[in-house]
Amino acid sequence: MPHLTENGxxxxxxxxxxxxxxxxxxSKGKLWxxxxxxxxxxxxxxxxxxxxxxxxxxxxxxxxxxxxxxxFERKIAKSKVPMIFDFDDAIWLNDTSAANAKLKWLxxxxxxxxxxxYANVTIVGNKYLKEYALKYSNSVEIIPTCINxxxxxxxxxxxxxxxxxxxxxxxxxxxxxxxxEPVLRELKNKYANKISFLVIGDxxxxxDTVEAEFVKWNKETEIDDLSKIDxxxxxxxxxxxxxxxxxxxxxxxxxLGKPAVMSPIGVNTEIIEHKVNGFLASTNSExxxxxxxxxxxxxxxxxxxxxxxxxxxxxxSVASQKQLFLEIIEKLTS
Numbered sequence: 368m369p370h371l372t373e374n375g376x377x378x379x380x381x382x383x384x385x386x387x388x389x390x391x392x393x394s395k396g397k398l399w400x401x402x403x404x405x406x407x408x409x410x411x412x413x414x415x416x417x418x419x420x421x422x423x424x425x426x427x428x429x430x431x432x433x434x435x436x437x438x439f440e441r442k443i444a445k446s447k448v449p450m451i452f453d454f455d456d457a458i459w460l461n462d463t464s465a466a467n468a469k470l471k472w473l474x475x476x477x478x479x480x481x482x483x484x485y486a487n488v489t490i491v492g493n494k495y496l497k498e499y500a501l502k503y504s505n506s507v508e509i510i511p512t513c514i515n516x517x518x519x520x521x522x523x524x525x526x527x528x529x530x531x532x533x534x535x536x537x538x539x540x541x542x543x544x545x546x547x548e549p550v551l552r553e554l555k556n557k558y559a560n561k562i563s564f565l566v567i568g569d570x571x572x573x574x575d576t577v578e579a580e581f582v583k584w585n586k587e588t589e590i591d592d593l594s595k596i597d598x599x600x601x602x603x604x605x606x607x608x609x610x611x612x613x614x615x616x617x618x619x620x621x622x623l624g625k626p627a628v629m630s631p632i633g634v635n636t637e638i639i640e641h642k643v644n645g646f647l648a649s650t651n652s653e654x655x656x657x658x659x660x661x662x663x664x665x666x667x668x669x670x671x672x673x674x675x676x677x678x679x680x681x682x683x684s685v686a687s688q689k690q691l692f693l694e695i696i697e698k699l700t701s
Contacts, residue, residue: 370689371696379422381415383408383432390569408432412439419446423700426451427482429458435475437482444485449699452486454479455512457611459499483507488695492613493634510692511634512613516684519622524594529560530662533596533625535567535584535616543609547602550654551577554662557655562662567592593623597668598661602654603630614638618683621645621675626668628657638683644674 368378384392384404391397392404412432416439419425425448431439443450459479483489483503491497492512500507532551534544544566551564555577564579567589571581582592593599599620603609610633617627617638629635631647639645646657661668681687 370685370693374693376696381411383411405433409434415439416442416446419443419448422448424449424451424696426453427486428453429456430478430482435478437478437485440482440485449487450485451488451490451695451699452482453490454496455492455611455613457496457499457608460608460611487699490692490695493611493637495610495633508691508695510688511683512615512618513683513685513688514618514622514679516622516680516686519590519619521594521624530558530562530598531565531596532562532598532600532658532662533565533567533593533620534600535593535619537568537584538570540616541568541570541572543602543604544600545572545574546604547600547654548574548577550602550651550658551579553651553655554658557659558662565596590623593619593625596620596625598658599625599627600658601627601629601635603632603635605630605632609633614683617645618679621672622679622684624669624672624676626661626671627675628654628661638678640678643671644678645671 371378388404391400409432419442425443427440427443427450431437431443440450440452459476461476480503483500486504487506489500489504489507490510491500491507493509497507497509532554534547536544551574554562555564564577565582566579567582568584571579573579573581585592599617601614601616601620603612609630612633612635614629614634617629617635620627621638621644626645627639628646628648629639631639631649636647639647641647646661648654648657661671
């Protein structure tokens with residue numbers, strides 16, 4: 368968005384959730400509050416329709432509102448104001464968070480294909496998402512999830528003999544970390560105090576058999592917190608939802624020069640060249656083998672980390688992709 372403003376565009380944001388709403392929305396219960404959020408979202412979008420003609424292009428990220436209809440996207444399409452539809456997950460699947468499981472009947476993820484049809488251009492984060500979108504539109508572009516490498520630079524790292532294995536993510540992806548517990552437990556048995564584990568996120572449910580330090584995610588301290596780790600991990604289950612993931616965790620680690628070990632699912636296999644700029648691990652034994660190699664060699668961590676950072680700068684940085692985004696906007700507004 369800063370690149371758009373630098374090129375003469377004015378950007379207006381219209382979010383349904385504010386920061387306080389977000390905390391409560393992903394909490395268990397709070398049904399009356401969530402009903403209010405739904406109603407508030409409809410009012411916000413009605414306001415957006417009233418002022419729609421003031422804008423030259425509308426970008427819909429994931430969906431205009433939470434309920435299972437495309438009323439607002441359809442109205443935008445009929446207005447003739449160009450619409451960009453942007454999504455970075457397999458959102459046509461129903462992957463409702465545990466906190467909102469009772470409300471999943473209100474969602475209709477299959478509406479995604481209708482929004483693709485309404486949009487002038489659909490922007491997706493990887494080839495798997497593009498293959499889906501191309502079933503419903505010929506106007507589909509890939510812009511991968513990007514890291515702002517002007518901001519994500521190596522932060523402070525205290526000198527220590529302890530190798531820190533870290534993970535960062537939200538409540539909705541915490542279940543993916545939990546599947547790595549047997550690996551972390553075996554590594555702890557093997558290396559004892561030579562290693563420790565760090566989890567950065569909005570919430571953390573402690574492991575049953577492994578001790579890990581938890582740091583609450585904070586925008587102001589995020590880079591310094593991530594810089595505390597020596598190795599970053601991104602475990603994923605082999606399912607359709609994971610195929611749509613865009614590798615953001617891994618890219619964050621790599622942008623800071625940290626070696627990443629990731630499941631070989633979806634775009635991860637495009638980001639990582641195995642044993643060159645990172646590691647791809649399928650089985651528990653592979654996870655243990657590759658993490659052990661990194662734990663035992665500071666030089667390997669440095670070499671792999673440097674190659675990973677190179678990859679992010681060349682292919683997954685804001686600087687490498689922002690011109691394509693501007694060109695899409697200019698084509699719609701010219």
